[in-house]
Amino acid sequence: MVIVGLLLGYIYICNDFSFKEAGFYCVKAFINGEFAASMCWQIYYYLRYVRGMDGEHWRWVELVLVYAVIFAILTLIELNLKKDLEELHITRRELLVVIIIAASVFAMSNLSYLDQNGLFSGSFVMDIFIIRTLVDLSGIAVLYAYHIQVKEVQIRFEKDALHNIMEMQYKNYQLSKENIDMVNQKYHDLKHQINLLKSGADSEKAGEYLEQMEREIKIYETQNKTGNKVLDTILTSKSMHCQRHGIELKFMGEGQLLNFMEDMDISALFGNMLDNAIESVVKIKDRQKRLISLHVIQDKQFIRIRTENYCEENVQFQDGIPITTKKDKRFHGYGMKSMKKIVEKYGGSVMAGKANNWFELKILIPMKH
Numbered sequence: 045m046v047i048v049g050l051l052l053g054y055i056y057i058c059n060d061f062s063f064k065e066a067g068f069y070c071v072k073a074f075i076n077g078e079f080a081a082s083m084c085w086q087i088y089y090y091l092r093y094v095r096g097m098d099g100e101h102w103r104w105v106e107l108v109l110v111y112a113v114i115f116a117i118l119t120l121i122e123l124n125l126k127k128d129l130e131e132l133h134i135t136r137r138e139l140l141v142v143i144i145i146a147a148s149v150f151a152m153s154n155l156s157y158l159d160q161n162g163l164f165s166g167s168f169v170m171d172i173f174i175i176r177t178l179v180d181l182s183g184i185a186v187l188y189a190y191h192i193q194v195k196e197v198q199i200r201f202e203k204d205a206l207h208n209i210m211e212m213q214y215k216n217y218q219l220s221k222e223n224i225d226m227v228n229q230k231y232h233d234l235k236h237q238i239n240l241l242k243s244g245a246d247s248e249k250a251g252e253y254l255e256q257m258e259r260e261i262k263i264y265e266t267q268n269k270t271g272n273k274v275l276d277t278i279l280t281s282k283s284m285h286c287q288r289h290g291i292e293l294k295f296m297g298e299g300q301l302l303n304f305m306e307d308m309d310i311s312a313l314f315g316n317m318l319d320n321a322i323e324s325v326v327k328i329k330d331r332q333k334r335l336i337s338l339h340v341i342q343d344k345q346f347i348r349i350r351t352e353n354y355c356e357e358n359v360q361f362q363d364g365i366p367i368t369t370k371k372d373k374r375f376h377g378y379g380m381k382s383m384k385k386i387v388e389k390y391g392g393s394v395m396a397g398k399a400n401n402w403f404e405l406k407i408l409i410p411m412k413h
Contacts, residue, residue: 048074064134071139071146072187076118078150079180084110086173094170121188129195129202138194142187149183202381209382213315214308217277270299270340274310279338282318290331291322297340301347304412309386313349314338316379317405321353324403328356347409355403364395366403383407 051073056066088106091097153176270276279295286293302310318338325334339350359366365380384394392409 062134064136064139065132067139068132068134068142071142072191075146075149075180075183075187076115078153079177079184080111080114082153082173082177082180083114086170086177089170089173125188125191125195129199132191132195133198134194138190142190145183145186145190149179149186153179153183202378205378206382206385209316209378210308210312210386213312216281216315217274217307217311270295270297272299272302272310274307275299275302275314275340278311278314278318282322286322286336289322289326289334291325291334291336293318294335294337295340296337298342299340301340301342301411305390309389313383313386313407316383317349317351320379320405321351321403324355324357325353328354342411345411347411349407349409351405353403354401355398356401359398359403361396361398364397366396 048070052066052070055061055070055073056063059066059069061069084107087110088103091102091106155175270279276299279293283293285291305313318336321336325336328334333354333356336351336353339348341348361367365384387394387407387409390409390412392407394405394407396403396405398404
């Protein structure tokens with residue numbers, strides 16, 4: 045119990061894990077250690093008492109070789125399991141399953157040390173070693189098979205979540221486009237009606253009133269003409285949202301640079317970028333600091349996309365990417381993952397940083413010819 049406690053504490057302190065994730069890897073590490081020790085003793089006993097290879101140096105050579113080979117193989121397996129999934133999130137149920145598996149394996153593998161006349165025990169030393177080694181090896185196989193199953197479930201969940209985010213942003217874009225087109229049509233009709241009323245106004249005061257009405261409804265006219273219709277719609281939709289919350293949103297650049305990208309990718313990429321920025325600045329009490337800027341420019345053979353927003357939050361980064369600080373990470377952070385996946389689809393890269401209360405997200409995508 046002391047060894048397990050030390051192992052658990054070491055894993056928890058040295059890694060950015062939750063307690064459940066540390067427990068999951070602690071269980072695996074403990075059974076791996078049990079198997080390595082068992083295999084080492086079995087080979088040692090075989091070489092000394094069966095083959096007659098006595099000598100202290102053989103014992104140390106065998107110890108080093110067995111542990112090096114076993115943990116080299118386990119390291120390769122662990123590195124392979126890390127592919128396709130950045131983080132493995134463990135639930136209480138999954139932790140309980142591996143604890144039950146490990147407890148069963150440990151009990152069965154050490155049963156012969158308690159009672160050599162038991163139903164599943166061995167009466168001879170070599171039999172005891174064989175039973176212990178095979179049971180531990182079976183336990184490792186079961187634990188890694190369960191690890192693979194948990195990983196595949198999370199990969200499917202993540203893929204579904206990313207697809208749903210893209211679908212949601214694209215549907216928002218389509219809905220915004222319909223609404224903006226309808227508002228613009230009504231605006232132009234109303235503008236002509238106001239001009240007609242202004243020409244027939246009886247007094248100067250009535251004319252001023254009509255001019256004020258015209259200025260007030262002008263905010264509903266699509267002002268964004270970037271060169272890309274999808275980006276125009278997203279910017280207009282987000283601009284209207286920003287106006288309602290006292291946020292200043294500025295765009296600089298050339299939207300036509302994005303014309304080679306699919307509509308769904310543009311809507312998901314810029315929708316998530318602006319949503320994240322809006323979510324951050326809307327928390328700022330001082331409305332003068334609610335500032336967001338978006339840049340889309342050409343730099344040699346690359347498209348540079350950059351968002352900047354004032355940020356007073358403590359943002360945590362991992363490999364240049366902001367990570368969610370929300371308690372249940374399993375259901376958050378998919379907006380950033382979605383953006384990264386889209387950018388990588390076009391051979392680009394994503395990098396974020398924060399300096400002097402300014403959060404900056406930079407995207408670099410090679411141009412298509």
